Amino acid sequence: MNKKxxxxxxxxxxxxxxxxxxxxxxxSVTLATEILIFALAALACNLLLGYTGLLxxxxxxxxxGGAYSASLVMLHLNFGLISALITAILxxxxxxxxxxxxxxxxxxxxxxxxxxxxxxxxxxLAYTFSDWTGGDNGLLDVPRPALTLFxxxxxxxxxSEAFYIFVAAVFAIVFVFSRRVIHSPFGTTLVAIRENExxxxxxxxxxxxxxxxxxxISGAITGLAGALYAMLLNFAPLSNVExxxxxxxxxxxxxxxxxxxxxxxxxxxxIVLMGDLLSSIWPRWMMIxxxxxxxxxxxxxxxxxxxxxxxxxxxxxxxxxxxxxSEVTK
Amino acid sequence: MNSSYLLETSSxxxxxxxxxxxxxVDLKIRKGSIHTVIGPNGAGKTSLFxxxxxxxxxxxxxxxxxGENLTSLAAHKRVSKGMSRSFxxxxxxxxxxxxxxxxxAAQGRDGLNALxxxxxxxxxKANVAKADEVLERIKLEKYADRQAGELSHGQQRVLEVGMAxxxxxxxxxxxxxxxxxxxxxxxxxxxxxxxxxxxHTVMLIEHNMRLVMSISDRITVMHQGNILIEGSPEExxxxxxxxxxxxxxxxxx
Numbered sequence: 335m336n337k338k339x340x341x342x343x344x345x346x347x348x349x350x351x352x353x354x355x356x357x358x359x360x361x362s363v364t365l366a367t368e369i370l371i372f373a374l375a376a377l378a379c380n381l382l383l384g385y386t387g388l389l390x391x392x393x394x395x396x397x398x399g400g401a402y403s404a405s406l407v408m409l410h411l412n413f414g415l416i417s418a419l420i421t422a423i424l425x426x427x428x429x430x431x432x433x434x435x436x437x438x439x440x441x442x443x444x445x446x447x448x449x450x451x452x453x454x455x456x457x458x459l460a461y462t463f464s465d466w467t468g469g470d471n472g473l474l475d476v477p478r479p480a481l482t483l484f485x486x487x488x489x490x491x492x493x494s495e496a497f498y499i500f501v502a503a504v505f506a507i508v509f510v511f512s513r514r515v516i517h518s519p520f521g522t523t524l525v526a527i528r529e530n531e532x533x534x535x536x537x538x539x540x541x542x543x544x545x546x547x548x549x550x551i552s553g554a555i556t557g558l559a560g561a562l563y564a565m566l567l568n569f570a571p572l573s574n575v576e577x578x579x580x581x582x583x584x585x586x587x588x589x590x591x592x593x594x595x596x597x598x599x600x601x602x603x604x605i606v607l608m609g610d611l612l613s614s615i616w617p618r619w620m621m622i623x624x625x626x627x628x629x630x631x632x633x634x635x636x637x638x639x640x641x642x643x644x645x646x647x648x649x650x651x652x653x654x655x656x657x658x659x660s661e662v663t664k
Numbered sequence: 665m666n667s668s669y670l671l672e673t674s675s676x677x678x679x680x681x682x683x684x685x686x687x688x689v690d691l692k693i694r695k696g697s698i699h700t701v702i703g704p705n706g707a708g709k710t711s712l713f714x715x716x717x718x719x720x721x722x723x724x725x726x727x728x729x730x731g732e733n734l735t736s737l738a739a740h741k742r743v744s745k746g747m748s749r750s751f752x753x754x755x756x757x758x759x760x761x762x763x764x765x766x767x768x769a770a771q772g773r774d775g776l777n778a779l780x781x782x783x784x785x786x787x788x789k790a791n792v793a794k795a796d797e798v799l800e801r802i803k804l805e806k807y808a809d810r811q812a813g814e815l816s817h818g819q820q821r822v823l824e825v826g827m828a829x830x831x832x833x834x835x836x837x838x839x840x841x842x843x844x845x846x847x848x849x850x851x852x853x854x855x856x857x858x859x860x861x862x863x864h865t866v867m868l869i870e871h872n873m874r875l876v877m878s879i880s881d882r883i884t885v886m887h888q889g890n891i892l893i894e895g896s897p898e899e900x901x902x903x904x905x906x907x908x909x910x911x912x913x914x915x916x917x
Contacts, residue, residue, distance in 0.1 A: 534772075538744060
C-alpha cells in the first residue's frame with residue numbers, strides 16, 4: 335500500500351539510469367534521442383495494449399498527426415517549442431478521441447480492423463493533402479526552436495546533446511505521469527477491464543468511457559513523440575503515418591514487454607539499435623527483426639523485460655526484484 | 665406499489681425468436697428476505713436473472729426496484745441503484761490479488777469518478793476500507809495478497825460473492841453460488857449467505873436443495889418460463905406440482 339512513493343521509485347529509477355547511460359554507451363547521441371522518442375510512442379502504446387488490452391494499429395495516426403501539426407504551427411504560425419509540443423499533444427489527443435470513439439464500439443478482431451482502416455485512411459489523407467503535408471516528399475525544413483521558459487532562453491537545442499537532454503527531460507515527465515496513471519483509480523480499472531471486461535461492467539464501470547480516456551492519453555503522448563521526432567529530423571516524412579509506423583510501435587511494445595513501462599524503453603531501444611546497426615550491414619535486416627519478434631513471442635511471453643525479471647529472480651538480488659515484481663503484478 | 669417489496673417484476677417476459685424463455689413472471693422480493701428461485705433445467709431461471717441484472721433486455725413487462733422503473737437500465741448503472749450480482753461461472757480478475765479484486769469491485773461504485781488518473785488508487789479510503797471489511801466478512805484475510813487465480817475453487821466462489829458484496833448493494837443477486845463446489849465447501853457458502861441475509865436482501869438461483877431449504881425465507885419455483893408456485897420452504901417441499909415438475913424431467917436432485 336506504499337504506492338504513493340512508488341511512482342518516483344522502483345522502475346522510475348531504472349528508467350533514469352537508462353537515460354543517463356544511453357548517450358554514454360551508444361555510438362551517437364542522436365541514436366539515443368531517437369530511442370527515447372520511440373520509447374515515448376511505445377509507452378503510449380503499452381498503456382493501450384499492456385494495461386487495457388487494446389491492440390491498436392492507429393498509433394501511427396497520432397504520431398504522424400503530432401509531427402505534422404507541430405511542424406505546421408512552427409512553419410506557418412511561428413509557434414515556439416513548448417506551444418508547438420502542446421499543439422501536438424492536443425492534436426494527438428483529438429485524433430485519438432475520434433478514432434477511439436468509433437473503434438471501441440466494437441471489441442476483439444473488429445476493433446483491430448477498425449483501427450487498421452483508420453490508419454490506412456490517415457495515410458491517404460496525408461498523401462492527398464500534399465500542400466500541407468508535402469505528400470511523398472514529406473514536410474521539409476521543420477525548425478527546432480530554442481527552449482525558452484518565462485522569457486528566458488535556456489538552450490537553443492541546436493547541439494544534439496542539448497536536444498537529447500531536453501527529450502530526456504520530457505521523457506522523464508511522461509514516464510512519471512504514466513506511472514501515476516497506472517497506479518490510479520483509472521489505471522487499476524483499465525487493468526480490470528483487460529483482465530475481465532464482463533466483470534468490470536458488472537461491478538459498475540462504464541468500460542467504454544475508460545477505454546476512450548485510455549485512447550486519448552495514449553494519443554496525446556504519441557502525438558508528443560511525433561512532434562519531437564520531426565524536430566529531431568528537421569523533417570516530417572510521410573512514413574510517420576504509414577501503417578508500418580503503427581506496426582513498428584506495436585513491435586517495440588511487444589518485444590520490450592507489455593507488463594511494465596520499462597519494457598517500452600527496452601523495446602524501442604532494441605528495434606532502433608537493430609535498425610541502425612544491421613541496416614548498414616544488410617539491407618534485408620527486417621527479416622532478422624521478424625525472426626526476433628517470433629522468438630520473443632514464443633519464448634519470452636513477458637518480452638525482454640519479462641526475460642530480465644525471470645533471470646534476476648534466479649539470483650539473490652532482492653532489492654531490484656521486489657521493486658520490480660510489484661510493478662509486474664500491477 | 666407495496667413498499668415492503670424491494671424488487672417487483674410485472675408480466676416480465678423474454679423471448680428468443682419464437683421461443684419464450686421467460687413467459688409472464690410476477691416476482692416480488694420482500695425487503696430483508698432471502699429469496700431463492702429454483703426449477704428444473706430450462707425453466708427460465710437464468711434468463712430471468714439476466715433480465716434483473718440488465719444483461720438482457722426483457723421483451724415485455726417491467727422491473728421496479730425500490731419503486732423505480734429499471735426495466736431498460738444498462739447493467740453497469742444498476743450498481744449505483746443498489747443491485748449487485750455474482751456469476752455462475754466464476755468471473756474474477758484472475759491475475760490480481762484477492763484484496764485488489766475486492767478494492768476494484770468497491771471502486772465500481774464510483775462510476776465515472778473512477779476516471780481520475782491523477783491520484784493514487786488508494787486515495788478513496790472508502791474503497792480500501794470496503795475491501796478490508798469484505799475480506800474479513802468472507803474470511804479470506806489470510807489470502808489477501810494471493811492472486812485470485814491461485815485460490816481453490818471453493819475460495820474463488822466465496823470471493824465471487826465477496827466482489828458482489830463490495831458494491832454495498834441493497835439487493836444481492838447470486839447466480840448459483842455453489843456452482844461446481846465440492847460437498848465439503850458447501851456449508852461455508854450456506855453459512856455465508858445466511859449471514860449476509862441478516863443485513864441484505866438476497867435473491868439467488870440455486871440447485872443445491874439442502875442449501876435452498878435451510879436458508880431461504882421464500883422460494884419461487886419456475887417451470888417452462890413461468891412461476892409454478894411461490895411459498896415458504898415447507899410449502900414448496902410438500903407441493904405435488906413441484907414434485908411432478910422435477911420428476912417429469914430427469915429427477916434432478
